[in-house]
Amino acid sequence: MPTHNTVRQVVSNQKEIVSDLEKTVLKYFQTTYQRPYAAHTIEAFKQAVHFTQAFTQPVILDSGCGCGESSFVLAAKYPNHPVIGIDKSICRLSKTQNKNQPTNLLFLQAELLDFWRLAYAEKLDVFFHALYYPNPWPKESQVGRRFHAHPIFPTLLQLCSNIELRTNWKIYAEEFLEASRVGFQYLQMNFTPFLEEWIPKQPETAFERKYYESGQTLYRVKTMKE
Ligand SMILES: C[S@@+](CC[C@H](N)C(=O)[O-])C[C@H]1O[C@@H](n2cnc3c(N)ncnc32)[C@H](O)[C@@H]1O
Numbered sequence: 001m002p003t004h005n006t007v008r009q010v011v012s013n014q015k016e017i018v019s020d021l022e023k024t025v026l027k028y029f030q031t032t033y034q035r036p037y038a039a040h041t042i043e044a045f046k047q048a049v050h051f052t053q054a055f056t057q058p059v060i061l062d063s064g065c066g067c068g069e070s071s072f073v074l075a076a077k078y079p080n081h082p083v084i085g086i087d088k089s090i091c092r093l094s095k096t097q098n099k100n101q102p103t104n105l106l107f108l109q110a111e112l113l114d115f116w117r118l119a120y121a122e123k124l125d126v127f128f129h130a131l132y133y134p135n136p137w138p139k140e141s142q143v144g145r146r147f148h149a150h151p152i153f154p155t156l157l158q159l160c161s162n163i164e165l166r167t168n169w170k171i172y173a174e175e176f177l178e179a180s181r182v183g184f185q186y187l188q189m190n191f192t193p194f195l196e197e198w199i200p201k202q203p204e205t206a207f208e209r210k211y212y213e214s215g216q217t218l219y220r221v222k223t224m225k226e
Pocket residue numbers: 063064065066067086087088089092110111112113132133134135205206207208
């Protein structure tokens with residue numbers, strides 16, 4: 001049960017989704033994102049490939065896994081699938097250690113903007129992609145840093161069409177929903193993403209716990225029905 005601790009809601013000067021989101025998404029579908037790959041992420045991707053070779057089932061990614069709690073949940077839920085929790089923060093990832101890590105779970109320090117492009121280029125078979133509480137970049141001037149309004153978005157959508165995005169900021173969820181709708185339409189993929197309030201039976205990530213216990217409404221976008 002929420003205990004109404006005081007954790008701030010997202011504060012933004014935005015009152016609704018940005019008006020030119022469709023134009024932005026289409027622009028990125030028509031161009032190629034060319035950021036050079038970081039060397040440490042190339043190495044991390046090699047480890048990911050090596051790890052997945054021991055499994056016959058496709059991969060589950062937990063991108064921006066932070067302290068990795070949700071990665072443990074996913075590994076238990078899908079014991080036959082390799083689960084990879086990825087974060088750029090070694091500090092957060094260090095908190096995943098000393099736990100009894102299942103053999104189908106791997107944590108990697110990597111830059112998602114590079115890891116996703118490597119995985120897409122190398123046709124990594126991704127079955128489910130968890131994106132739980134990504135940084136919201138709440139100022140309107142920061143919209144281009146949100147994954148759905150960033151040149152990475154076409155890669156994200158094509159790497160795995162089965163995405164679950166969770167957030168405590170409704171506008172982020174609405175934008176992700178709209179960007180996914182535009183992307184699938186561009187790709188002529190017949191998926192209907194949907195947005196719903198998300199009430200966890202018990203919190204699955206550190207941020208989810210913080211928001212849930214402070215009584216905030218949580219949202220999720222799923223790009224595919226289960
Ligand atoms: C708000 S935290 C959420 C962490 C976790 N999913 C949770 O719910 O507790 C966002 C996480 O995404 C990671 N992150 C943000 N951008 C990233 C990027 N481009 N590459 C890798 N990790 C990133 C951050 O280091 C941070 O741990």
